Structures are given as C-alpha cells and as structure tokens.
Amino acid sequence: MAVVSAGCGFVGGSEPVPPYELTVADGPGSIQPRLAALGVTVRAWWSALNVSRGRTPLPLSSRLTEAGFGLVLIALPASYIELIAEDLEAIPTVMLSTIRVFTSPAGRHALPERLQDQVLPYDERLDGDGSSRLGTRIDFPQRAMRHYVEDLGAASHSIAEGKEAVARALSALIRPAVPERRRATDQEIRELLHLNWLVHRGQSSRLLRFLRDDALVACEQSRFRTLWGQVRGERAPDTVGEA
Numbered sequence: 550m551a552v553v554s555a556g557c558g559f560v561g562g563s564e565p566v567p568p569y570e571l572t573v574a575d576g577p578g579s580i581q582p583r584l585a586a587l588g589v590t591v592r593a594w595w596s597a598l599n600v601s602r603g604r605t606p607l608p609l610s611s612r613l614t615e616a617g618f619g620l621v622l623i624a625l626p627a628s629y630i631e632l633i634a635e636d637l638e639a640i641p642t643v644m645l646s647t648i649r650v651f652t653s654p655a656g657r658h659a660l661p662e663r664l665q666d667q668v669l670p671y672d673e674r675l676d677g678d679g680s681s682r683l684g685t686r687i688d689f690p691q692r693a694m695r696h697y698v699e700d701l702g703a704a705s706h707s708i709a710e711g712k713e714a715v716a717r718a719l720s721a722l723i724r725p726a727v728p729e730r731r732r733a734t735d736q737e738i739r740e741l742l743h744l745n746w747l748v749h750r751g752q753s754s755r756l757l758r759f760l761r762d763d764a765l766v767a768c769e770q771s772r773f774r775t776l777w778g779q780v781r782g783e784r785a786p787d788t789v790g791e792a
Contacts, residue, residue, distance in 0.1 A: 551612070553629050555580060558599040559608035574628045574771065591632045610639035620704060621648050622697075624690035627656035637661055649711065651694040653686075667708060669697060669715050677722035687770050730767035735776055738768060742780045751784070753777050 550562030556571035570578040573591050584594055596606035605611045613621060621644070623637075630637070630652055638661040640648065648667040650660065657668045671693040675682055681700050682692040698704050701718060703711045733741075741764055742756055749755040757773050760766045768776075 551609075553609075553625060553633055555594075555598075555629075555632065558595070558602050559604060559612070572628075572771070573632050574626065575769065578771065591628075592635045595632050595636065607636040607639045609633060609636040610641070613644055614641055618644075619647060622651065622694055622704075623648065624651040624694040625656065626687070626690055627653055627659045630656045630659040634659065634661060637664055640664070646708065649694075649697070649708070651690045651697065653689055656690070669693065670712055670719070671696075671715060672719065672724075674719040674722040674724050677725050680722055685770055728762075728765055730761065730765045733766045733768070735772075738766060738773075738776050739780055741766065742777060743784070746780065746784060751781065 552560040552562065554560050554566070555573045556569040557566045560566060571580055572578050573580055573594075575581070580594065581591070584591060599608050600606050625633075642663075645663065645667060648664065650657075650664060650668045651671060652660070652668065654672060657665065660668065671689075674680070675689070675693060675696065676684070682696045684692045696718075697711065697715065701711075701714045703714045706714060738760065741760060745756065745759055749759060753774070756777060757768070757770070760768050760773070
C-alpha cells in the first residue's frame with residue numbers, strides 16, 4: 550500500500566510521517582493559492598516534492614515499473630488525480646491492463662486519456678438507498694474501491710468484467726436526491742455548532758450530519774473540521790468526541 554500525500558509525496562503504507570496540514574484540495578491547508586501566486590502547477594509541485602525527499606520525480610510510475618504488480622488499485626479524488634497526472638501518464642503501456650482507477654466523474658476527466666478505459670464506472674448511486682458503502686464525498690474513491698474488492702469480489706476480474714459487475718450493482722440502487730443547502734458564514738456555522746453541541750455530544754460526525762441534513766447548510770468537510778476545532782477549543786472543558 551502507498552499514499553499520495555500533498556505534504557510528503559509518495560509514501561509507503563508503513564512509512565512514518567510527521568503531523569502536517571497541507572492539501573491540494575480546496576479549503577484550509579490548501580497549497581493551491583500559493584502555487585497560483587508563484588505560477589506553478591500542482592504537477593510541478595508533485596515532482597519537486599518527491600525530489601526534495603530523495604525520490605524520483607515520478608515515483609508511482611517508477612515503482613510500478615520496478616515491481617511489476619499483477620493488479621494495481623488507485624483510489625483518488627479529482628484534485629489528487631491532477632496532482633499526479635504526469636506520474637500516471639508515465640505508467641508503461643504494458644502495465645495499463647493491470648490498472649483499476651476509482652474516482653469521481655470529475656476525477657475521470659482529470660485522468661490522462663490513456664487511462665480513461667481503466668476507470669470503474671462508479672457514480673452517486675453508491676450513496677443511494679440500500680448501498681453497503683455510504684459515506685462522505687471526500688472518501689468516495691476509497692469506498693468505491695472497497696465495494697469493488699470486498700462486496701463484488703471483483704479483484705480477479707478483467708476490466709470489462711469489472712465494469713459489468715459495477716454497472717449491475719449500481720443499477721439496483723437509486724441515485725440519492727441532493728437537498729438544496731444554503732451558504733452560511735463561518736460565524737453562523739460556529740453559532741449553530743455551539744447551539745447544538747450538547748445535543749450531539751460534541752461529536753464531529755453527528756454535528757456535520759446535523760448541519761447538512763437538518764440545518765441544510767452547505768459546509769465542505771475540511772472547512773467543517775476547522776470550525777469544529779475552533780468551537781471545541783472555545784467550549785473546553787465540555788465533553789466532546791471525535792466520532
């Protein structure tokens with residue numbers, strides 16, 4: 550297992566990393582504004598970051614070339630697909646048939662053309678009634694990959710068989726209706742969290758669901774974590790929880 554990290558580069562699954570707050574996605578900790586000010590792309594950041602840590606500029610394709618894996622599962626959101634796009638582009642043609650990509654429809658558009666056929670056709674129906682892999686948008690690719698491997702048992706399938714299995718599974722699910730959520734300022738969201746803190750025992754997951762499902766307030770997850778952390782600090786020593 551390996552991790553694509555905007556702060557540490559290509560990281561092995563057992564490699565220790567320091568605490569950090571940096572991402573190429575929108576929201577707190579995003580490096581996008583700084584890169585834009587410098588006229589630098591996230592793709593250039595990926596290469597420079599890995600070189601600074603003693604790796605090759607395109608470590609994913611290098612690793613795949615060296616190891617010769619029989620199956621490679623890649624689960625990434627659109628912003629991280631864009632981050633490593635040049636690395637993905639460098640994957641040897643002979644290895645393309647071993648690749649399975651799990652991402653959102655937006656992530657598919659960010660992929661190099663030569664990898665388009667390796668994307669499994671997951672969409673919003675994975676979040677429909679009866680789905681075994683409900684979750685948040687931010688973990689959609691990982692949930693799709695787990696559904697493919699564990700629920701469908703499709704790891705040994707060819708790409709054509711895998712696509713057929715996914716299409717068949719999703720056809721039994723109904724695309725969820727997306728509620729209309731209003732925009733709110735950071736202060737308004739903090740006030741809502743304060744007012745409902747004790748009801749939800751300060752638990753971040755329950756408060757996020759309250760904001761989105763009951764208060765119908767739009768709040769991206771990384772933004773929510775920042776505001777939740779601020780409110781937690783203001784309310785100490787109230788009982789709070791992470792889950």
